[in-house]
Amino acid sequence: MGKVGVVFVPLSDATGTTQVVTDNEEHREVLQSLPTESVVLVEGVVSDRPGHNLNKDMSTGDIEVQAKNIKILNKSSESLSFYPFSKAGGNTTEEMRLRERCLEIRRHQLQNILRFRSKVSSIIRQYLISEGFIEVETPTLFKPTPEGAREYLVPTREKGKFYSLAQSPQQFKQLLMVGGVDRYFQFARCYRDETSRVDRQPEFTQIDLEMSFTSAQDLMSLIESMMTQLLKSLDYKFTAPFPVMTYREAMDDYGSDKPDTRLGMKFNWLSEKFKDTSTLVAFDIPKEFLNQKKGLSFDTSVEMSNGIIFTYRNGHVNVIADGGGVLSESIINDKENTINKLKEILGDRDCVVTSFDEEKHKDSALDNLGKFRIENGSFLKETKELHSQFELLWVTGFPLFEEEEEGGGTVIKSVHHPFTAPVPEHEELMYSTDANQLTKIVGQQYDLVVNGWELGGGSIRIHNPLLQEHVFENILKAETTSFSHLIKGLWSGCPPHGGIALGLDRLIALLCNTKTIKEVIAFPKSLQGYDAMCGSPATLTDDQLLEYHLKIN
Structure with missing residues (x-):
């Protein structure tokens, strides 16, 4: 409200907010009686604001509409x-904001994100x-x-028959290669019945592509060129060419297969073992913690x-997690001599240290140390203003198989998915019956990592039907009926091929510096997988259940 007889009203649309001014009595009565968030049509003249009414906090603060x-x-x-435009709006709960999502979308920040997402998608589409x-x-x-994650099942009116919502277009895009579509892409909707996280939703969008007659290096070069063009066009700072490290290097240096290299804190492998048995690996405590006397955080639970x-620190040992072993027993039974020995090995450094006694425990120890590195990295991100820095890198050379405990024994599982081809020099190992040999096989897989997030991953696929059948039947001990269509396609003369899928939601979240991917999706689900606005998932009536031959116990 302005001076007597004059009304000032903020009018918002998709492009922003503009001040409307009127001294017409009829207009004044209409505007004063309207509830907030009503929709109106205003016709008028755009004019400069008087000097005393200028608003430097608004992009339109120097004009008004008469x-x-x-x-x-x-x-x-x-x-x-x-x-949505209330100053108290930021204090509402997430549940309320998700329930009123159609109103929240009116916020300029969310409007800008959705328009930015459209722009990014357009640049990528035109490049491809x-x-x-x-x-x-x-x-x-x-x-x-049995491809990997839990699926969403879709009942049909035919008794006992079910669809599933596609986890990814993986098998279809390989069949497109069989069909001679040598360069395919789509912005694919994917569905996985998994627990939501900051970087995961039950349904999501991935930039999916596949190529025939290609190599891992060709695909990596293509994606690197695409990302370079995208980031340059959006004026983001980054380093190119993207560094490449193997899975083994990533684990040994950072305790993660998706390392955030901006944080530093690279692992040091100490040459001297404790009592010639325990291998020691450490990362130095950053000076930001030491200078500001900020305590390290160790809330992460590890097994x-x-x-x-x-x-x-300063010759003092503080145990964070203990899984037993030589060093653990020595600290418990002979602490003074143990600390003196550690002083000889560690010197005057301030660090976080892990140990392991046997090679089979190495990756578990490194993974746990890596979790603490990441946990304390959030403070460094703010201190060093790392949110404006983009570090993209490739991680390659992943193991193809791993051994897992199941039903009182061990089984061989695919680390990524069962369609990934081994590196040529390991192809003979694929026919080994020794689990130790199988877990040594390296796949032709490559992941693109951005600031500690796995943006996407891909691989060169198995195009030989005999090898693919062998993987299913003899290595994974899986039934092949579910994949008969794919095997048949491979037998039809399938060209060598490979591909990759990049998470569009994750990409936009990284570019917009949001904490979760929910903030860059128009209608996201809650952490529990619910749509609070529409009330889904929903229950069915008995008649609806009967139509689909279903019964709830």
Whole structure:
């Protein structure tokens, strides 16, 4: 409200907010009676604001609209539970904001994110088209397969018959290669019945592509060129070419297969073992913690079957996690001599240390140390203003198989998925019956990591039907009926091929510096997988259940 007889009203649309001014009595009565968030049509003259009314905090703060005609298009309710432009709006709960998502989308920040997402998608689409790719949509309704994550099942009216929502277009895009579509892409909707996280939703979008007659290096070069063009066009700072490290190097240096290298804290492998038995690996405590006397955080819970994690500062040892072993027993039974020995090995450094006694416990120990490195990295991100820095890197050379305990014994599982080809020099090992040999096989897999997030991953696929059948039947001990369509396609003369999938939601979240991918999706699910706005998932009536031959116990 302005001076007597004059009304100032903020009018918002998709492009921003503009001040509307009127001294017309009829207009004044209309505007004063309208509930907030109502929809109106204003016709008027754009003019400069008087000097005393300038607002430097608004992009339109130097102009105003002198209203000549105002028409009400739709009155909002006078009792809205959520007001997107209210100063108190930021204090509402996440549940309320998700329930009133259609109103929250009116916020300029979310509007800008959605428009930015559209722009990024357009740049990527045009790049791929310019490289000879064609956009092909693959089915969302698929069939249940033992491919990896839990699936969402879709009942049909035919008794006992179910679809599943596609976890990814993986098998369809390989069949497109069989069909001679040598360069395919799509912005694919994918569905996985998994627990939500900051970087995961039950349904998500991935930039999916596949190429025939290609190599891992060709695909990595293509994606690197695409990302370089994208980031340059958006004026982001990054380093190119992207560094490449193997899975083994990533684990040994950072305790993670998706390392955030901006944080530093690279692991040091100490040459001297404790009592010639325990291998010691450490990372130095950053000076930001030491200078500001900020305590390290160790809230992450870890499970250790062997070894110990501790901080070492000024000759003092503070145990964080203990899984037993030589060093653990020595600290418990002979602490003074143990600390003196550690002083000889560690000197005057301030560090976090882990130990392990046997090679089979190495990756577990490194993984746990890596978790503490990441946990304390959030403070460094703010201190060093790392949010504006993009570090992209490739991780390659992943193991193809791993051994897992199951049913009182051990089984061989695919680390990524069962369609990844081994590196040529390991192909003979694929026919070994020794689990130790199988877990040594390296796959032709490559992951693109950005600031500690796995943006995407891909591989060169198995195109030899005999080898693919062998993987299913003899290595994974899996039934092949679910994959009969793929095997048949491979037998039809399938060219060598490979591909990759990049998470679009993760990419936008990284570019917009949001904490979760929910903030860059128009209608996201809650952490529990619920849609609070629409009330899904929902229950069915008995008649609906009967139509689909279902019964709830």
